[in-house]
Amino acid sequence: MSLSYESSGVSYDQLDAFKRACQRAARTTAGLLAPHGYAEPAATRGESAYLIEAADHFLAHVEEGLGTKNLVADAYYEATGGAKGGGKCFYREIAIDTVATIVNDLVTCGALPISVAMHAAVGDSAWFADEVRASALVEGFAEGCRRAGAVWGGGETPTLRDIVNPGTIVLAGSAIGKISPKNLRITGDVREGDAIIFLASSGVQTNGLTLCRKIASRLPQGYLTPIGHGDARTFGEALLAPSVIYVDFVRACQQRSLKLNYVAHVTGHGWRKLMRLEEPFVYEITAPRPAPALFQFLAEAGPISLREMYNTFNQGIGFAAYVAPGIAGAVVAAARDCGHDAWIAGRVKKEGPRKAVEIPSLGLVYEGDTLQVR
């Protein structure tokens, strides 16, 4: 049987119903902004970052979590010797991932992160007794903040016995960002004919890890399985490559006056996230890039169908920008100047009320009704 994300135990339906209830209740509190001199701009609910508007700036607020990627780091650490046997500890990378998941959501509205806070909840305070791992986590979080151009603004490290499993940790956090001047806000004013720019990911980043863990559990060599396809890394090493942080790209576009009509952080829901914008468009991807080795390995090891792969994983794409075709080359150059692998991957079409992501070269189409969450 082909594996899917739902079969790995994550039900987006129940979660999404709760999220929608939260959004409804949260909307009723918008009036509380007025005494502070702020207001809620139209269409910020459901975007990746929450915005509040003052006369001359926006503030942005994001709360995000890493997900279960640290369990892969734990398993890889154990498989290579653990704390006592000099195992390979990827907690520096895991901390960068944690910052990445927060700030990559934040920049989608055009806000640059100013302060990032860490939330690290353990089941047993003995988690911190492994100094190699604890130091890696601390150093990685600071490194993530540097890559994001944000200060590490404190955090919280509770011990949650009987809530968090002993030996594990919940990694999450929050960020404050700012858009100033206000015209740097990314509003989603996408037009027919806009170019779609893709920025490469480093691997799965922080998405689809529950499914990856299930696959690892079925492999005789687990995370030590070589992924092949011309890549010398093991499954664990490839999964644990730290996420790319895309803040520098958004900042570079702002500094060069290159207007980003919309951007999407490609996370949960795979490439369906490309149609996150409420207004209906058809996103035609003509240059999807060959799937990197890790994704070829995952598709075979699952096995996972091509449709499900693009439904779940980022397939080598971490960030997408939608821009006027006349500046597409300059936007790609801005990305490359920041060290990103970037290219023009497709274009935006208007087909009345239809919303879809089409990848003709792969024979894949995702209609709008396959993406319920916003």
Add this chain to the structure above:
Amino acid sequence: MSLSYESSGVSYDQLDAFKRACQRAARTTAGLLAPHGYAEPAATRGESAYLIEAADHFLAHVEEGLGTKNLVADAYYEATGGAKGGGKCFYREIAIDTVATIVNDLVTCGALPISVAMHAAVGDSAWFADEVRASALVEGFAEGCRRAGAVWGGGETPTLRDIVNPGTIVLAGSAIGKISPKNLRITGDVREGDAIIFLASSGVQTNGLTLCRKIASRLPQGYLTPIGHGDARTFGEALLAPSVIYVDFVRACQQRSLKLNYVAHVTGHGWRKLMRLEEPFVYEITAPRPAPALFQFLAEAGPISLREMYNTFNQGIGFAAYVAPGIAGAVVAAARDCGHDAWIAGRVKKEGPRKAVEIPSLGLVYEGDTLQVR
């Protein structure tokens, strides 16, 4: 054997070492604020809220978690019938607690919360299938935001299989606050002779729950045990009274130009938190209020020594303000006008380099070296 917080399994030593490592690494990122037009003010690291400074305002950032209080709500729900038997669900109160723990930390620097985000991580998305509980959580979070005068600015609800125990939830979140004009910042310029104002708590609030759970596990009737001492509630009901939110008190003082030299949110470390300020003072508490029934019950049921009770629990005090003696009456009136039970509880003394909390009527003294974390 008398119970203590350490014996209930929470080691502050390992946690505090990690927190200090985080603070050291976080300090190295302060220079990243300059391109955003902000700077890190002196002495903000280690305070309950992280501040950043612009020409005409401060922004404040807090990330905080509820701790394990929701396990008490879970146990009480089960003991009274659970989801199927019409059990008494306290998740509305638990959500208010979550907001309270975030915003009460934030206001300690004088910042009023503008936006609060929720972090709700489950081990299994089936957690959200209990609609009574899920709705209570949503409604309570919105109610907490209303009490705090802040908008509910989004959040995150991940499913963390194998990290979070199925059936439980990690509740936490973050807030953005602002201080404007800048002279409303609470800086800790406490002076000898300052009055100490106490504001009552509603019970244990969010502090010492691990120990309370251990005590419940030893009682034949568990959370259904009547607490007595003139209070008709059961142990569970008394523990689950929602935390008081003190934002209105700080706002009222600001509006009445009543300068708060310092305030302390009395949480972990009990009354030792009263000497949280770095500069050494001796805090003499002459009117500690009689310990409410819940704390008398806890002391007997543990048993827990008087010294350990004040070392761990808030003992009926949720918030303390240090003000010039001439305005003490007006500050108490401001608190009462917001509906808080408040009174002048003691005064600040200077004894050279000595830092201590003294409660002469109870024969208790806590020297500064008993509080390592800041």
